[in-house]
Amino acid sequence: EPEVTQTPSHQVTQMGQEVILRCVPISNHLYFYWYRQILGQKVEFLVSFYNNEISEKSEIFDDQFSVERPDGSNFTLKIRSTKLEDSAMYFCASSDTAPNQPQHFGDGTRLSIL
Amino acid sequence: RKEVEQDPGPFNVPEGATVAFNCTYSNSASQSFFWYRQDCRKEPKLLMSVYSSGNEDGRFTAQLNRASQYISLLIRDSKLSDSATYLCVVNGDPPGKLIFGQGTELSVKP
Numbered sequence: 299e300p301e302v303t304q305t306p307s308h309q310v311t312q313m314g315q316e317v318i319l320r321c322v323p324i325s326n327h328l329y330f331y332w333y334r335q336i337l338g339q340k341v342e343f344l345v346s347f348y349n350n351e352i353s354e355k356s357e358i359f360d361d362q363f364s365v366e367r368p369d370g371s372n373f374t375l376k377i378r379s380t381k382l383e384d385s386a387m388y389f390c391a392s393s394d395t396a397p398n399q400p401q402h403f404g405d406g407t408r409l410s411i412l
Numbered sequence: 413r414k415e416v417e418q419d420p421g422p423f424n425v426p427e428g429a430t431v432a433f434n435c436t437y438s439n440s441a442s443q444s445f446f447w448y449r450q451d452c453r454k455e456p457k458l459l460m461s462v463y464s465s466g467n468e469d470g471r472f473t474a475q476l477n478r479a480s481q482y483i484s485l486l487i488r489d490s491k492l493s494d495s496a497t498y499l500c501v502v503n504g505d506p507p508g509k510l511i512f513g514q515g516t517e518l519s520v521k522p
Binding site: 329331333340341342343346348353354356387389391396397398399400401402403404405406 | 443444446453454455456457458461499503504506507508509510511512513514515
C-alpha cells in the first residue's frame with residue numbers, strides 16, 4: 299500500500315537554529331498538508347498546499363514557517379529560528395483528488411528543541 | 413464550544429465488549445467526517461469515513477447526524493488490538509483543514 303514517508307524520524311536542534319522537515323507524499327496525490335502534535339495535546343493543522351501554493355494556513359503558521367515543493371516528489375517544512383515551544387511531532391499528510399477526501403499521514407518527525 | 417469535542421475517556425473494557433464513542437462538532441458547514449486511530453506516539457491512521465447514511469466496516473459502525481452535529485463510532489466484539497486513541501476528525505470549511513478532537517483512549521483488557 300502506498301504511504302507517505304517522512305525524514306528524519308527524530309531531529310534534535312539547538313534553539314535559534316533552522317530545521318527542514320522532509321516528506322514524500324503518495325505519488326498520485328495532489329493535496330499536501332503539515333500538522334503538528336505537541337506531547338499530550340491534539341493534532342493541529344498548520345498548512346495546506348495545492349498546485350504549488352499555500353491554500354490555507356493556521357495562526358500557528360507564521361513567518362517562522364515556510365513550505366516548499368522543490369521537485370516532483372518532496373514536500374518540505376522549514377522552521378526558522380526555532381523556539382522551545384516548537385518541540386512537537388510534525389506530521390505530513392496528503393490526499394488525492396479533492397481536499398474533502400481522507401488524508402493519509404506519514405509516521406512523523408519528532409522535533410526536539412534544546 | 414470546542415470545534416470538535418469527544419468523550420474524555422479513558423474507556424477500559426474487556427475483550428468482546430461493545431464500546432461506543434461520541435463526538436460533536438461546532439461548524440454546521442463541515443462536509444466530511446472521519447474516525448482515525450492513533451497508537452501511542454504514532455501517526456493518525458484512517459479508520460473510516462463517516463457518511464450521513466451511516467456506514468459499517470466489519471466490527472466498526474459509524475453514524476453521522478447532521479442536524480445534531482453529532483458523530484458516533486461503535487466497536488463490536490472488541491479485540492486487544494483495538495487498544496488505541498480514537499480521534500474524531502472533521503474537515504473544515506473550506507475543506508482541506510482537518511480539525512481533530514482531543515481523542516478518546518480505549519484500553520481492551522483480556
